[in-house]
Amino acid sequence: MNFKKLAFRIQQTNEFLQQNAVKAINIHITLRNWLTGFYIVEFEQNGSDRAEYGSKLLENLSKNIRIKGLSAPELSRCRQFYYAYPEILGLITQKFKTMLPVDFLEDVMLENNSNQILGLPTQEFQSANNEVDTEFISSVFQSVSYTHFTELIKIEDPSKRRFYELIILKTQPTVKELKRQIDTLTYERVGLSENHRDSMEEVMKKINPQQTTDLIKSHYFFEFLNIGQAHLIEESELEQALIRHLQQFITELGNGFCFEARQKHLLFGDEYYFVDLVFYHRILKCHVLIDLKTETAKHEHIGQLKSYLNYYKKNIQETNDNPPVGILLVTNQNKAMVEYAIADSDLDIFVSKYQLQLPDKSKLEAFINRELKNI
Template identity: 45%
Template sequence: MNFERLVKTISNTHGHFQQQAARAVNVSLTLRNWLIGFYIVEFELHGEDRSVYGDKLFDELAKRLKSIKGVDRRSLYRFKDFYLLYPQISNYITDNQSALFLPASSTYQIMGSATPQKEDFQKVGSVTPQSQNKKQVPVEKLITCLSYTHIEQLLQIKDLLKRTFYEIACIKGTWSVKELKRQINSLYYERSGLSTKPEMLSQSTQQKAEKASSSDIVKSVYAFEFLGLKVKNAVEESDLETALLDHLQDFMLEMGHGFCLEARQKKILIGDEYFFIDLVFYHRILKCHVLVELKVEDFNHYNIGQLNTYVNYYKAHVMQADDNPTVGILLVTNKNTALVEFATTGMDNKLFVSKYLLELPKKELLEAFITNELQKWNS
């Protein structure tokens, strides 16, 4: 064995066991969430004191379980949906976990569980909206090939055939969660149904799709919360972005303009989805929150729209009576250039905006900072 062979062998061994670890974490997280949903439904149907809680069940559960990261009111509803939409997972649990989590009591009866099909999938593209095929994805593939983050996206699809279509496409193409979400939003299912050659559309789509890696599961927000680890590292997409945020955080605090760091990767819930704000400051002179978003990509309208959404969220849910309106700063990088945009939603008073701009870092200064950091990174 030469040195290059040694390096390759160690790298391959690491990759193999990293994949095993990621798969084990994901399977455990997925099964835990399904079982929580099962327990909730079981309690709603047969709980001795269920009438005491009624509509307040999820609120009370969330309060009592607040020590468990990632288990809140919203996620409890999701777990219930997960159980109701995927009853066939009971087959996997009873096959692999014996009766440890599913007591043999007569009240613990799994609803409508279907025996998983042993056959492999049909080709993606042949399961189209015109098809009446009710074949399910084998339950073991659902559990081992899709992360719970994937499943969260699929739970929003109530139509069984449509959901199965995306399950198959996602597993076949090893899509990242981002890619699955993009394909759902692009109406891939509907376009496949309208296409005269769905196989050709499938081939084209899969060639362009972003693939998932084992590290995606390891860095999943849900996995980090499940393991009781800090979420910060799970939502920073690259070493470059992490380094830029580290330096940007220090840069803003050292400017002497009244910035106080309140949070990094601040987790907020908007509608049915979690978002993470890169940096949240409170400005003691302006008496307002300052939200900073860094995007290691070209500027697009989605970026500024997202930041405006965060600003509006703070206005509706965080801002106190004596606070001034929240301001957002968007930093966009493109190779060795930088672009800075300010989000000032709801600031109709031009004088008020001018006051903000006197206290906040000048646009040119922020652009120079980002450009300088990029040059150091690329040198």
């Protein structure tokens, strides 16, 4: 062995084990979320007190379990995941039973060869199980990240979903690339082509595979491990520096600001959006959402911030809280603009109180201009 070979071996070993660690975590995330959907469906169909919760089941469940990453919309997605892939249960009980809690196995693995599946009638399960290639679904389960699954479960047509599963197994695309393939109707275009094989090969050649680092950036990965997400979102260095300094700047202003979250993600339907900074103001008794854009102000920026405020009103705001407030900071690196999206209110006194307690617009503009000169 020489020095070059020594360095190569260490690098190769590190990369191999890193990939396996990420793969193991993704399998556990997928398993946790599928089982969560399984448990919810079982309760909805057979729970002794299910009538007490009705349409509020997921909201109540989310508040009760208090697990990071399992909000009511996410629980709904877990349920959708179970319905899209019921055959995973047979796979779990055959190949991954050592990863499961013992009581789960006692409840499910059962009297007639694991065919009586909770939440899914026996005949339906047998039919679905006969149609699926066990080895193929095993490869999908072990190779596809849950983030990819969140795109696959939106596809209702099983054949179409199988097509994109195949693309994932063969090319390992990023989630962004997978969405692009779905949005550009790759399945339909290949189906309409004269030579399916050549068309498929042409598609696969154009797909850039994801790297291990892409997987690590998944918010599911961060939430499952309960670690910080400071570098989760790919931003420009300028924006990252501004957010980092702005957090300290706002906190130093005092006036009751309590830092709560950075890059807080919100789930709207099937898409995630991120609020740069979230504070809670103990005097105003409301959340303050700050969104920063390193470009000139656009109409959609204000609309997006107002969507965040409406989300907080509906899902986060407590009974005794006042409506949330949004602050939009926009810069095109030549000038700064600050826009307050003060929550709608018929009581002028609240609006006046907000304006009195929040940072002065001129101070925020001065901060941005100062920071831009230093970066």
